[in-house]
Amino acid sequence: MGDTSHDKHEPHPAISRRNILILGGVALVTAALPLAFPRFEPDSHTLVDALAGLLVDRDAAARLGREWRLKSTGAREPRVIAASIGKRLVPYGWRKDGTPDELRTALLARIRHDFEVSDMVGISGWQLARTSAELCALAASLADEGKHDAA
Amino acid sequence: MFIDGRQVPDGTIIDTDIAIIGAGAAGITLARSFADKAMTVTLIESGGFDFDPETQALYEGESVGVPYSLDASRLRYFGGSTNHWGGWCRPMQPIDFEKRDWVPHSGWPITYDDLLPYYERANEIAQVGPFQYNNAEWWSDGGKNAPLPLPGGEVTTRWFEYSPPTRFGWLYRKPIDAAKNITTYLNSNVLEIVPTADASHVERLRVGTLSGKRFEVTPKLVILATGGIENARMLLLSNSVEKKGLGNSHDVVGRYFMEHPHVDRPAEILLTDPSVVTPYYKTYTKLNGASIRAVFMFTDEYLRAQRRLGTVMTFYESKEIRTDDNYDKEDPVSQRSLEPDILQLMRSASGNKADGPVLGKRYGTGCATEQAPNPLSRITLSGKKDALGLNQTKIDWRLTNADRDNLRKNLEALARAFGQWGNGTVRILFKDKDKWDEAEGWGNHHMGTTRMSSDPRKGVVDANCKVHGIDNLYVAGSSLFTTSATVNPTLTLVALALRLSDHVQQTFTRGV
Ligand SMILES: Cc1cc2nc3c(=O)[nH]c(=O)nc-3n(C[C@H](O)[C@H](O)[C@H](O)COP(=O)(O)OP(=O)(O)OC[C@H]3O[C@@H](n4cnc5c(N)ncnc54)[C@H](O)[C@@H]3O)c2cc1C
Numbered sequence: 001m002g003d004t005s006h007d008k009h010e011p012h013p014a015i016s017r018r019n020i021l022i023l024g025g026v027a028l029v030t031a032a033l034p035l036a037f038p039r040f041e042p043d044s045h046t047l048v049d050a051l052a053g054l055l056v057d058r059d060a061a062a063r064l065g066r067e068w069r070l071k072s073t074g075a076r077e078p079r080v081i082a083a084s085i086g087k088r089l090v091p092y093g094w095r096k097d098g099t100p101d102e103l104r105t106a107l108l109a110r111i112r113h114d115f116e117v118s119d120m121v122g123i124s125g126w127q128l129a130r131t132s133a134e135l136c137a138l139a140a141s142l143a144d145e146g147k148h149d150a151a
Numbered sequence: 152m153f154i155d156g157r158q159v160p161d162g163t164i165i166d167t168d169i170a171i172i173g174a175g176a177a178g179i180t181l182a183r184s185f186a187d188k189a190m191t192v193t194l195i196e197s198g199g200f201d202f203d204p205e206t207q208a209l210y211e212g213e214s215v216g217v218p219y220s221l222d223a224s225r226l227r228y229f230g231g232s233t234n235h236w237g238g239w240c241r242p243m244q245p246i247d248f249e250k251r252d253w254v255p256h257s258g259w260p261i262t263y264d265d266l267l268p269y270y271e272r273a274n275e276i277a278q279v280g281p282f283q284y285n286n287a288e289w290w291s292d293g294g295k296n297a298p299l300p301l302p303g304g305e306v307t308t309r310w311f312e313y314s315p316p317t318r319f320g321w322l323y324r325k326p327i328d329a330a331k332n333i334t335t336y337l338n339s340n341v342l343e344i345v346p347t348a349d350a351s352h353v354e355r356l357r358v359g360t361l362s363g364k365r366f367e368v369t370p371k372l373v374i375l376a377t378g379g380i381e382n383a384r385m386l387l388l389s390n391s392v393e394k395k396g397l398g399n400s401h402d403v404v405g406r407y408f409m410e411h412p413h414v415d416r417p418a419e420i421l422l423t424d425p426s427v428v429t430p431y432y433k434t435y436t437k438l439n440g441a442s443i444r445a446v447f448m449f450t451d452e453y454l455r456a457q458r459r460l461g462t463v464m465t466f467y468e469s470k471e472i473r474t475d476d477n478y479d480k481e482d483p484v485s486q487r488s489l490e491p492d493i494l495q496l497m498r499s500a501s502g503n504k505a506d507g508p509v510l511g512k513r514y515g516t517g518c519a520t521e522q523a524p525n526p527l528s529r530i531t532l533s534g535k536k537d538a539l540g541l542n543q544t545k546i547d548w549r550l551t552n553a554d555r556d557n558l559r560k561n562l563e564a565l566a567r568a569f570g571q572w573g574n575g576t577v578r579i580l581f582k583d584k585d586k587w588d589e590a591e592g593w594g595n596h597h598m599g600t601t602r603m604s605s606d607p608r609k610g611v612v613d614a615n616c617k618v619h620g621i622d623n624l625y626v627a628g629s630s631l632f633t634t635s636a637t638v639n640p641t642l643t644l645v646a647l648a649l650r651l652s653d654h655v656q657q658t659f660t661r662g663v
Contacts, residue, residue: 056504060492067489104502108573111500115570116303118563124486125578126421126493127566132500 047096048082050103051138058139065140067123068133078145081138088131107131153328155199156339156360163366167193167334169655170356170370172341172385173377175231176641177627177648179319179327180276181374184652186330190659193368194327194335195358197377198228200320205361205538209340210381212544213533217590219410219548224595225378229337230320232378232595233641238316239444240279240642241309242270244461246451247636253458256407256524259633260605260614269646276645277314278322280441284310290438290445296429298445299572305453306568311638313435313442338362340539344373344389344397346621353624359539372655376627376648379597379640380408383530383630384544386601386611386618398601398618401608405530407599408548409635411519413592417581418464418516418562421472421490423497423574425512432466448637449561460521460554461637462561469515473508493576501573519594520561521637522554530600550587559583596640601630616651627651 055061068074075081085107086094092113094106114120114129121133128136169185171178174196185192198206210222225232243263250258271282283289290310291297298308327333342357342365356368375382383405387396396404422428430436431445447464454461478488494510522528528549532542562579569575604610607619616631618624627648629640636643 054502055495055499057492057495057499060495061499064489064492064496067486101502104500108500112302112571112573115567118567120563120566120570122579124489125580126489127563127570127577127579128493128496129570132496135499136496 047086048078048138048142050100051082051085051135052142053100054104054107055135055139058143061136061139062143064123064128064133065136065138068121068137069140072121072137074134074137076141078138078141081134081141085131085134085138088134107135152333153335153337156336156358156366157362157364159336159339159364159366161364161366165193165366165368167191167368168371168659169193169374170195170368170372171374171376172356173197173231173375173381174229174320174335175376175378175628176233176319177644178374178376179230179323180645180648181376181627181652182327182330182333182335183323184649185656186326186333188332188656190332192330192333193370194333195339195341195356195368196229196335196337197340199337200229200324202226202228202234206338209537209539211537212546213535214546214548216528216547216549217588219546219590219593221380221544221546224593224597225380228320229324230318233317233319236316236641237639238277238314239311239639240274240277240314241284241311241638242266242646243636243638243643244451246454247461247634251455254460254523254634256526256609257634260603260610266643266646266650269649270642272649273642273645274312276317276649277642278317279312279314279642280443281439283439283441284312290431290443292439296431296438298429299427299432301568302571303568304450305564306447307450308445309448310431310443310445313444341377341385342388342539342541343391344375344385344624346389346392346397348392350393350397351620352622361538370623372623372625372658374625374627374651374655379600379629380530380544380546382626382628383600384532387530387532388541397624398611398621400620403602403609403611405600406526406528407524407602408528408530408546408597409522409524409599409632410548410590411594411596411635411637411639412522412550412554412587412590413517413519413594414558414581415517415591416515417518417558417579418565419469419578419580420466420514420516420569421493421497421511421576421578422514423494423501423503423511425468427574428514433468447565449564453564457560457564459560460523460557462518462520462558463637464565465517467515467517469513471512472510474505474510475508497574497576518558519637520554520558521635522550524599524602524634525549525551548590550590552585552587555584555587594639596629596635598629598632598635598640601626602633603631604633615654616647625651625655
């Protein structure tokens, strides 16, 4: 498992990731602590996997995600991040029951759009589309949970 | 004919139709254009045919603003600074001449179209290839050498053409020598441009040599062509009648000094597919009758919409990025170990997994950027004297936060363009500081100190390069530039000199 330390901007510091894992599974935690996390789309779990599946090197993305997290106050929970990415992809043709190729096409289109409207994130100077940075944050969160082994 | 000023008897008075002060790119262009015409021309040059440290020392001075080297950035002998120029040539863009309401003090009294025919002739004088600077088709060679298809309409590829570089003092020495109507005085420094008592007309030039000789030239018409800094200094030094200096009744002479701040590696670019990069981006390339290099520039639409000033960006190959690179000893600041990660991320988005360990390539960039005209950025006279007893130059080069911010915003536009394209990621290395009191570099481009404006309160010369209020004094060189644009100045100043030559010849035909 990777680094689980939370910075001071963690929205709910009282609930550590360790506690969450002790409760035995993401679904249970969600049910038991409805106020602790934002509500998920029912398919956000599959979206986590589908998005992670697009990464040709998850470790690489996780490293970038950690770099970004050093500066940002964004979400840490994979499904929250995935849901946020999903929302960004809807206008670009992503559907919950879509294929990985459709997901990638939507992702690519969204990344282009981010650049077009200058929605960029600087990671050590590299200018990434916000959606790409969120994808990296997702990879970092997954790696931290040890949920997805390094590819 | 060439005459060494040191051999001229003291007190000699030389009558001439036209006196040109300074034999650099501008002065030599003008002299050549008058060759064998029905007028006598006296070309007065401070140096000889070779570098001489004592003469060069006349260029020394004080720098009190952004540190600047006054003597290393120009050469004081026949041919002037073209004895060591790099030969980068490109005309300005039409927008550069316009009044841009977001650029204070912008707006030339002439347009690009006024200069275009002279640009084409300037190309020949500087021995540059065909005048095809913005013509992607010309350089694409039927698609073989296509420029990068950067989307977004903010960044575009344009081309510089190279002069060999023409050493004006070598190449044009013979025709100037052979011209029956031109006499060149070498080792002869104009000490003062002396006007009539009402300062409306130049009466004579006081000339001196380092060996102590003093003589005078009495011209009908004078063209000051001593370079972008020295032109202002000469006017300020010409103060025996007008105490503030010639042409300076509105205190504009010497103000608005502009350079092209150069920044080395303001950004880097990672590309997944280096094969799409045509060689003309990376280095000098011979193609279709010219030696060229492609650069990234910012489109007029972008500059207008975002209210920006321009930047020129070069692009060169730096390093192949591989999965098996060893980053153990890497500098934590440079964070090179993230480069493979960035390339993998780009590949993830496009679904383009690398077959082997090579992920892509890193490219470095360089840039020259436009600074806004600033009256506080200026040339004045120092209290220190040179070997001729003349006040040295004091330069106070200013760069503002807005100039810095402009460059940063342009780098972000570059990042947007590569990001939208999808094959590149830009890393901005240019520091986000709130001050620009130290320039990383500059272009040896001295502009703005006798700027053109139809309003005497805002400029030293009018649209014909004539000093406001003085009927027979003209200026040539990049000191005329109202705004600096982003491109190297010599092609433009040669074009302006050719245009001035036409004007002067018409003036003579009408009778001065
Ligand atoms: C290292 C370097 C690289 C450059 N590279 C490029 C490039 O790639 N592209 C580009 O466009 N530009 C380049 N430039 C700038 C270019 O050299 C100048 O724009 C150009 O030479 C200016 O021409 P000029 O005639 O106005 O002045 P100069 O060429 O400087 O000539 C002025 C002349 O006046 C003479 N003079 C000065 N004072 C007096 C006096 N009191 N009496 C008599 N004579 C006097 C000097 O001796 C000199 O010969 C470069 C400059 C340097 C230093």
